[in-house]
Amino acid sequence: MSNNTAQEEPELVQLLTPEGERRTHPDYPLDITPDEVRALYRDLVLVRRFDTEAVALQRQGELGLWASLLGQEAAQIGSGRALRPQDMAFPSYREHGVAWCRGIPPKDLLSMFRGTTNGGWDPHDHGFHLYTIVIGSQALHATGYAMGVQRDGALGEDGTAVIAYFGDGATSQGDTNEAFNYAAVNNAPVVFFCQNNQWAISEPMERQSRAPIYRRAAGFGFPGVRVDGNDVLACLAVTRAALQHAREGQGPLLIEAFTYRMGAHTTNDDPTRYRVSAELEEWRAKDPIARVRAYLENEGHADDAFFAAVEEEAERLGERVRHECRALPDPDPLDIFHEVYAEPDVHTDRQRAEFADYLASFEDAAAEGVR
Amino acid sequence: MPTNLTIGKAINAGLRRAMENDPKVLVMGEDVGRLGGVFRVTDQLHKDFGADRVIDTPLAESGIVGTAIGLALRGYRPVCEIQFDGFFFPAANQTFTQLAKMRRRSAGALAMPVVLRIPYGGGIGAVEHHSESPEAYFAHTAGLRVVTVANAVDAYWMIQQAITSDDPVVFFEPKRRYYDKAEVDTDAALADAAPMGAARVARPGTDVTLVAYGPMVKTALQAAEADTDHSIEVVDLRSLSPVDYDTITASVRRTGRLVVTHEAPVSHGIGAEIAARVTESCFYSLEAPVIRVGAFDTPYPQSRLEEHYLPDLDRVLDGVDRAFAY
Numbered sequence: 001m002s003n004n005t006a007q008e009e010p011e012l013v014q015l016l017t018p019e020g021e022r023r024t025h026p027d028y029p030l031d032i033t034p035d036e037v038r039a040l041y042r043d044l045v046l047v048r049r050f051d052t053e054a055v056a057l058q059r060q061g062e063l064g065l066w067a068s069l070l071g072q073e074a075a076q077i078g079s080g081r082a083l084r085p086q087d088m089a090f091p092s093y094r095e096h097g098v099a100w101c102r103g104i105p106p107k108d109l110l111s112m113f114r115g116t117t118n119g120g121w122d123p124h125d126h127g128f129h130l131y132t133i134v135i136g137s138q139a140l141h142a143t144g145y146a147m148g149v150q151r152d153g154a155l156g157e158d159g160t161a162v163i164a165y166f167g168d169g170a171t172s173q174g175d176t177n178e179a180f181n182y183a184a185v186n187n188a189p190v191v192f193f194c195q196n197n198q199w200a201i202s203e204p205m206e207r208q209s210r211a212p213i214y215r216r217a218a219g220f221g222f223p224g225v226r227v228d229g230n231d232v233l234a235c236l237a238v239t240r241a242a243l244q245h246a247r248e249g250q251g252p253l254l255i256e257a258f259t260y261r262m263g264a265h266t267t268n269d270d271p272t273r274y275r276v277s278a279e280l281e282e283w284r285a286k287d288p289i290a291r292v293r294a295y296l297e298n299e300g301h302a303d304d305a306f307f308a309a310v311e312e313e314a315e316r317l318g319e320r321v322r323h324e325c326r327a328l329p330d331p332d333p334l335d336i337f338h339e340v341y342a343e344p345d346v347h348t349d350r351q352r353a354e355f356a357d358y359l360a361s362f363e364d365a366a367a368e369g370v371r
Numbered sequence: 372m373p374t375n376l377t378i379g380k381a382i383n384a385g386l387r388r389a390m391e392n393d394p395k396v397l398v399m400g401e402d403v404g405r406l407g408g409v410f411r412v413t414d415q416l417h418k419d420f421g422a423d424r425v426i427d428t429p430l431a432e433s434g435i436v437g438t439a440i441g442l443a444l445r446g447y448r449p450v451c452e453i454q455f456d457g458f459f460f461p462a463a464n465q466t467f468t469q470l471a472k473m474r475r476r477s478a479g480a481l482a483m484p485v486v487l488r489i490p491y492g493g494g495i496g497a498v499e500h501h502s503e504s505p506e507a508y509f510a511h512t513a514g515l516r517v518v519t520v521a522n523a524v525d526a527y528w529m530i531q532q533a534i535t536s537d538d539p540v541v542f543f544e545p546k547r548r549y550y551d552k553a554e555v556d557t558d559a560a561l562a563d564a565a566p567m568g569a570a571r572v573a574r575p576g577t578d579v580t581l582v583a584y585g586p587m588v589k590t591a592l593q594a595a596e597a598d599t600d601h602s603i604e605v606v607d608l609r610s611l612s613p614v615d616y617d618t619i620t621a622s623v624r625r626t627g628r629l630v631v632t633h634e635a636p637v638s639h640g641i642g643a644e645i646a647a648r649v650t651e652s653c654f655y656s657l658e659a660p661v662i663r664v665g666a667f668d669t670p671y672p673q674s675r676l677e678e679h680y681l682p683d684l685d686r687v688l689d690g691v692d693r694a695f696a697y
Contacts, residue, residue, distance in 0.1 A: 122480035144441020342537035
């Protein structure tokens, strides 16, 4: 049986090698100042530190679950920093780095994994929709939102673009493929940003797709590009160009950020059951943070004091996140009935009242016991 | 001015009025544009409001509901047509896991003013998947409002109320009654229409309460007319979630008997829920157990058998008789 399609290794857009050497790409020129690279480095280190802290908090029983972004920092920071304030991002549930770029307070992400909310931030305040857990669903929301942008006449050089995040597993979902098609047919201003981290829990890429993901776009009638997902500069440049393409009314675009999930799928997962450590070593050599540090050092753009300051800031962030997580208040039992409907609802009101009476009956019984 | 309208035309007129009143109202679905929908419920809207507001979608139901969610997030009020009851299911994920839960997930930050219009029910001699009554699935899902209409007056007003609601509303249209006519005062004010969540006593009576909704209201009224032994009070439910229990229990306390009828299978259906609740709240008023008259717990049969499968006038009257056997 022929396996040519999967075997053919497409070229990655890469602007920074794993060794920290700058590359140029004819389609993706990137004018970036040392200051901006240092800022990206800081982002990368801080979100990794936040993520590490969240994993630790789960191990300590403070979070029910955590989906680590370890290894995917560049894909998320690069694309997240390409967004403009008016843009709207539709994340999956691992986009902590994008959330960081959009100004979502880390404790708001933790509250969902601690179980004190089911999300709880206002997407319109940050241009960042709620985390979506059902795989691929948000790709359609992004497409519909982009159709709304078109109807608002909000396209143009400074128009609004929409970005949908999902993983390699999601490319098997009908909703993702329907989103590609709806976006294509409507020429909607949406960028599909797939972080191909090679694993959908235990299933490797070859169980999801025979064709390279970025090539799917051609079948739907729009461009697709594969970028080195561990290269923050390439992710920034490619996403920025794709967003511009969308906001100027040229339609959707698919970016496949080729990266690797260095950690488990979530804290409940044990990847040693299905993948070998050699693969991990291979990807560790492509670490998204190390290459930026190497670049800054080699170019003399940052000194030891800078790196030490970022480390210290990261430690302070870890500490802050730890405290904020533990301080998250447990919701009131009657919160169960809160905001099920936007408009008054007789039925939930009645159940709330009945449950309140039921809860109060324990207090009454306790009071009688004291007497 | 009163106008004689079919249910289908009344929904069309209601959609038109909603679109005139609010530029954010969109109509979307398969064949809703130039064709005007397979039942012509969106007839002429494409011509008058344009392709940006009356959207012919790709043939993918999950995409319809999923993109409607995104449009709602952008401030639009999409009215989605699902072409037939049995074609809803590809959109189940978007409806149940996303549309219904978005408000609560956002702790109230987001609203989902999306309407899903679904022609439902049997009796039209159709092929498989074109005759089903899936309303209980929706009523079982918190976060959705579920309504259905039995006449052109409700059709005209309730589609507008569904559109102005900030909650997602599943709007079931009784396809075999699309051509039933009534006088509708289309110039009246929306604010004066009966609330969407309220049941209606469609025919007063004294001996037994007969609760029906959608296509079965007509059958229930025929039963009340035909039964010369008992005075049947017919309650048109209108809203299936939430159910207006106040109207039902007030009626049952007067009559002492309750029969619930729907086209959907009886088990785990709307009637089962009403029976349980009325038994709980009206136990001392009931002279007989609550009787359910619905379809059998089988897949919807081939159309040559549907007259045996669907509850008809005789089956409803049989149910009424059983309520008097105690």
